[in-house]
Amino acid sequence: MNEQQRLPTIEQIERLIAQNDLDGLRRLLIDIHPADIADLLDDLPEYEAVTAFHLLPDEIASEVLDETGSLVRQELVEKVDDERLADLLDTLPMDDAAEFLEDLPDPVADRLINLMEPEEAAEVQELLAHEEDTAGRLMTRDVAVLRRYWTVDETLTYLRSLADAETLHYLYVVDGDDYLVGVLPLRDMLMAQPATTIDTIMTEQVTAVLVTADREELAEMVAHYDYVAIPVVGEDGRFLGIITVDDVLDIIEEEATEDIQRLGGSVPLDQPYFAVSVTAVFRKRVGWLLMLFFAATLTGTVMNLFKSDNVDADTIFTLSLFIPLIIGTGGNAGSQTVATIIRAITLDEVNIRNLAQAWRREISVGFLLGIIMGGMGFVRAILWHTGMDVALVVALTLPAIVIWSTTIATLVPTLAEHFKIDPAVISGPMISTIVDATGLLIYFSLATLILGL
Amino acid sequence: MNEQQRLPTIEQIERLIAQNDLDGLRRLLIDIHPADIADLLDDLPEYEAVTAFHLLPDEIASEVLDETGSLVRQELVEKVDDERLADLLDTLPMDDAAEFLEDLPDPVADRLINLMEPEEAAEVQELLAHEEDTAGRLMTRDVAVLRRYWTVDETLTYLRSLADAETLHYLYVVDGDDYLVGVLPLRDMLMAQPATTIDTIMTEQVTAVLVTADREELAEMVAHYDYVAIPVVGEDGRFLGIITVDDVLDIIEEEATEDIQRLGGSVPLDQPYFAVSVTAVFRKRVGWLLMLFFAATLTGTVMNLFKSDNVDADTIFTLSLFIPLIIGTGGNAGSQTVATIIRAITLDEVNIRNLAQAWRREISVGFLLGIIMGGMGFVRAILWHTGMDVALVVALTLPAIVIWSTTIATLVPTLAEHFKIDPAVISGPMISTIVDATGLLIYFSLATLILGL
Structure with a gap:
């Protein structure tokens, strides 16, 4: 589907390595986009990935290093000379070098920083001094800055003298104290007369x-204003660097990953799937699972409450037949709602001010769904020969629990957001568990009322 | 946190309208970024939003029209003159105009297209002829194309003669038959000598x-290669236009929204939260809910299977106390796993080739989680005075069901992906429901074995 040259297959590369035709492999690789080489390395066995990497010239190798997955990275850090790694980091944009170094164990990172060029090393250390996930970590300083009194012609001469500036999509204008005073798209300068x-x-x-600024906040700004880059200023207003849209794309993907993992009821992994150890995954999940476990034991407590000597075993058994159905329906309706609402909150569509409106919508939807579910439940009960009264209890419980669960799933995340709790921590499993215990309370209350238990 | 001028509040705008100080309001608005004006209109009551919109000069109004939420858009389409709307659409980039028109009812869209400038109208209709969610719909043709034999100086003169090209970050070079033969970042041209x-x-x-190409595919390519724009070619290889990174940011956000809604067990809404009618939301949810409902009734059938005359009511009741806990734990462990796995599949980290490796990981995590849950279940059973044998059944069922549900949650989406079914349709609720029925089978089988039912 794309017009680029066809990529070599893993088999092709493995064959060349097996034949020891390293020149052939080098010729094959240097024609490919570094992002694609990185993907190929990710799919190769470790030994062969390192062999292929050794063949790459520095300017390609540094970009490949930046783009590979964390497993290959670990391998490369172990197998490639520290001196070469430091050289490659020197050629990377400093924000990418900082990102690479921050994922390494501290002693290894320190060793590499000591081997880097002093100027680059100082810049990387300055970036790493900023908090993780802030604009300071993500910015690059390799950017051309202009003065307001320069002419277009002078500016062009200046730009041509620059060896390499990461991005020239926008040109930033600063005054003598480094305060940002203006911005100029490169194209506007191009369109202007030389003496302007x-x-x-x-x-x-x-x-x-x-x-x-938090990275999520800055990603929202870039997306909101359709920028290709955004300048970063210090607390004192001085111009420090820029963040480019490719970093913002990565942020948006990572934030979506975190939201999805949280919605599943787990602490986000922060790293690629296979890069996280089993025990780390265990720790990310066990907390929520235990919390939900304790909440779920409440359902048993609710059931115990309704056990009395004058209830016959058959009725209890018949009623318990519908428990999975009832808590399942409540949980599923809640999951549907919470996924929609959390996303609407993230996209700034639902908030505390229109909560009433959102709630009304969800109750209306819940009402419609509840009628259908109640009807189906009634039929199912009759088919199981439960008798009319149990069928009626089921038919009334289902709409009640669907409306209840859509209510919980609307209110809890919106209120969480209002009280500055990240609504994404409100997961589907959490809503299900709340609805399970309270839903059974509804079920047994209706049963008590109608069956006269 | 940002350095732009402070935005006016809704109250300020409402006050100016109440005082009928429309000149003051116009002065206030024209200094603001159109994306921010759009946000303000979204928060204003309908009448006032329309009043404010009428004050905007065309070049700002068109961008505001493009950025407003769908509720305000509907209002503007009703209240603003068709002639003015057509003029505004003429000034928008054609991909944005097409996107605007495709959301309108057909007769309204046709009326507006007829009022547009013939050239712009033809271009929009050509875009709309492409399938929804393909590159053809998203591209813009407002782009400068060069010939290979031009000099830098000639090119600069040509670029200065262009009234407006949507983006000049990259310049595309075509031959006499419109085939794409090269690309040139604007900055590289700027750095070159005039006679080159x-x-x-x-x-x-x-x-x-x-x-x-599908929009998801192209978003992946732009993110993968860190492009600011990507050219679009026809089936015959001819250059047709470009897609810019701001559209890609929108695609990535929308795709994440869809994945999250599907994961919650609902068909994606495709539109902003409040723009979708209650009955449409109902229809998007009821299908899955009914399917899950039927699956859930299986759990009742499983329970019926194990009912026999020689089981006493107390045992049945005691066993049923743990049903919510057991199916809840299984469902929650499954939800955690499925969220992680689906995201890993989307990011191309897990696939059929490393499925065994992913499965081994998930089983290991499930084993660790299962031991903890089993231990907790045992303690809980003892505290409810169920007797040692029921406690043992619970203690063994919990690890079995956790391992089982992590298995299902790993295999089902990966196999779905392999058989070209979008893995995102495998939702948390779906996994929960599969695990519910089969989990109870495990529970009652263990009970039969240990309690000798």
Whole structure:
């Protein structure tokens, strides 16, 4: 589906290595986009991935290093000379080098930083001094800055003199104290006459993020304004660097991954699937599972409450036949609602101000669903020959529990958001568990009322 | 946290409208980024949103129209003159105009297209002829194309003569038959000497997407290669237009929304939360809920299977006390796993080739979790005075069901992906329901064995 040259297969690469045709392999690899080489390495056995990596020239190798998955990275860090790794890190944009180093054990990272060029090492250490997941960690300083009194012609000469600036999509204008005073899309400069001065064509309204801004916040800003890059300023307003849209794409994907994992009732892994140890996954999941376990034992307590000497075994058994159905339906309706509501909160569509409106919608949907479910439950009960009264209890419980669970699933995340708790920690399993215990209370209360237990 | 001027509040705007100070309101609005004006309109009552919109000059109004939520859009389509709307659509990039029109009822869209400039109307209709969610719908044709034999100087003159091209981050080079022959970042042209010809500085390896490519596929490519724009070619290889990264950001957010809604066990809404009618939401949810309902009735059937005359009511009741706990734990462990696995599949980390490895991981995690849950279940049973034998049944059932549910949650989505079924349709509720019925089978089988029912 794309027009690029066809990528070599894993088998092709393995054959070349088996034949020891390393020149052939090098020729094959250097024509491929580094992101694709990284994907190939991820799929190769470890030994062969390292062999292929050794063949790459520095400017390709550094990008491949940046793009590979964490398993191959670990392997490369172990098998490649520290000196070469440090050289490769020197050629990477400093934000990518910092990202690479922060995932390594501290002693290894320190060793590599000591081997880097002093200037690059200082820049990386400065980035790493910022908190994780803030703009400060993600920005790059390799960016061209202009002065307002330069002419277009002077600026072009200056830009041509630069060896390499990470991005030139926007040009930033600063004053003598490094305060950001304007921004200029590269294309606007290109369109202007050579003698024009920068301050007559630049835009003075610049949107910037603070160096301490959370990465989620800055991703939202870039997406909101359709920017290709956003400048980063310090607490004192001085220009520090820029964050580019490719980093924002990664952030949006990672945040979606976290939200999905939380919705499943687990602490996010933060790393690729296979890079996390089994015991780490265990720890991320056991907390929620235990909490939900204790909540679930409440359902047993509820059932015990309704046990009395004058209830015959058959009735109890018949009623218990419907427990999985009832708590399952409540839990599923709750999961559907909570997934919709949490996403709507994330996208800023639902909040405390329109909570009433959202709740009304969900109750209406719950009512419609409840009628259908109640009807089906009634039929199912009659087919199991439970008798009319139990069928009636089931038919009334199902709509009640569906409305109840859509209510819980609407209110809990919205209120959580209002009280500054990340609504994404409200998971499907959590809503199900709340609904399970309270749903059985509804069921047995209706049973007591109608069957006169 | 950002350095832009503070946005006016809703109250400020309402006050200006109440005082009929429309000039003041206009002055206030025209200084704001159109994306922010759109947000303000979304928060205003309908009448006031329309009033404010009427004050905006065309070039701002068109961008605001493009950025507003669907409720305000509906209002504007009703209240603003068709002629003005058509003018605004003329000034929008054609991909945005097409996106706007495709959400309108057909007769309204046709009326507006007829009022647009013939050239723009033809272009929009051409875009709308492509399938929804394909590259053809999302591309823009407002892009500068070069010829390989032009010099840098000639190219600059040509670019300065263009009224407006949507993006100039990359320049595309085509031959006389419109075949794409090269690409050139704007910055590289800027760095080159004026007399250089384009073909000496362009890159001949161009990655393009087919006009029929699915939007998810193209979003992955742009994210993979860190592009700011990607060219679109026809089936015959001719250059048709480009897709820019801001559209890709929107796609990634929308796809994440769909995945999250599916994971909650609901058909994705495709539209903002409040824009979908209650009955539409009902229809999106009822199918899954009914399917899960029928599956859940199986649990009752399983329980009926184990009912025999020689089982005393107390034992049945005691066993049923643990049903919510057992199916809840199984369902929750399954939800945790399925969320992780589906995301790993989406990010291409887990597939059929490493399924065995993923399964081994999940079983190991399930084993650790199962031991903890089994131990807790045992204690809980003893505290409820169930007797040692029931406690043993519970203690053995919990690890078995946790391992079973992590297995199901790993295998089902991976196999679905392998057989070309979107794994995201495998929801948490679906896994829970499969685990519910089969889990009770495990529970009652162990009970039969140990209690000798």
